[in-house]
Amino acid sequence: MPPVKPSDSSTARLTGTGLIPGFDRVRLPGDGITVDALVGGNGPPLLLLHGYPQTRMIWRMVAPSLAEHFTLVMPDLRGYGRSDKPAGDGTHLQYSKRQMARDQIATMSALGHDKFFVAGHDRGARVAYRLALDSPQAVRKLCVMDILPTVDVYNAGPQTGFDMYHWYFLAQPAPLPETLIAGSGDHYIHRKFQQWSGENFNFPEPSMADYIAAFRNQETLRASCDDYRAGWHVDRILDAQDRTVGRQIKAPTLVLWGREGTVAKAEPMTVWRKWCKDITGQSVTGAHFVPEEAPRETSDALMSFFRE
Known part of the structure; x- marks a missing residue:
């Protein structure tokens, strides 16, 4: 199934545009679903995966400079943004x-990329390292x-449990977390951004509009849980x-983290060295939202690492 340009009707529920100037929006085949993505740039392929509670707009500040050196693929993850949100079947495998x-893997293959670079933030980083573990032949770096x-977070002890309480809250059986969040969804999402970002940081308005609009969709709320x-x-x-x-993980790995955050x-x-054969790392300005709080440091680190 080749990529197709989406119709306007597929964005009717969202007030954020989900668009980054200079990139084309396409609908791509995932593994049994359809993935909505932005694609553009020149050079070797670089897959960028966003986290919670966000969309691909997290890459808005770093994408233009990266696109000068890489062909970027920036999807909304399964369950998020404009990508499909299949119902769970009780096994949690979906x-x-x-x-x-x-x-x-399916999305990149549809674009003709069988081997590529991948970078992920938050939940997207969990997808990225699982991709590197399960499909080492596909991941260059x-x-x-x-x-x-994930297992290290759950094993880390009471302080991490306090800092990461949402992991336990959102994992409760449906529909408890969905129902509680839906009662004041905008407040909950704004609170998460405030808690996890550095002091006095303000998100770009086009990005924040997209994040809030996406989480007003009850299917996104359910799928994120x-x-x-x-x-x-x-x-x-x-x-x-x-x-x-x-x-x-066999692929050379770069670890980035905000020096003001929980990580x-x-x-x-020390933790990641147990998982990776070839690893480098550095902290950047800010807290959790690395690509947005430190866009210049992030893009410089990615270009240096992926272009070596």
Whole structure:
């Protein structure tokens, strides 16, 4: 199935545009779903994966400079933004990072890219490292931004549980978290952005409009909770299995984290060295939202790493 230009009707529910100037919007085949993405630039392919509670607009500040050197593919993840949001089937497999990684393999293949660079932030970084573990032949290099592996987060102890309470809240059986968030959805999303960003940081208005509009869609709200349910029921277990057998990421890996955020407290390089054969890393300005709080540092780090 070749990529197609979407009709205007597919964006009727969102007031944010979901567009970045200079990039084409396309609908691509995932693994049994349709993925909505922005594509553009010149050079080797670089897949960029966003996190929670966001859309591909997280790359708005870094995409123009990266596009001078790479062909960028910036999808909305399964369950987010304008991509399909299949109903869960009780196994939680539909929103496992393994399944989301399979979406990206299918999407990149549809564009003619069988081997590519990949960078992810937050939930997208979890998809990215699972992609590198499960499909090492496809990943030339990997960058993960402001995360620790899923099993390490769950095993980290009470302080991390306090800081990351939403992991446990969103993973509760449906429809508890969906119902509670829907009662004051805008407040909840704004609060998450305020909690996780550095002091006095303001998100670009086009991006924030897209994030808020996306989470007014009840299907996005439900699917994002399914994402976290899969984190507990599937992703955590897959990570533990990989850890038990000593499986490691083969692709050269760059770790980025905000020096004011929660991940910085956990000595991220010490944790990631257990998972990666070839690793470098650095902190950047700000807290959790690395590509938006430190766009220049992020784009410089990505260009230096992927162009080596």
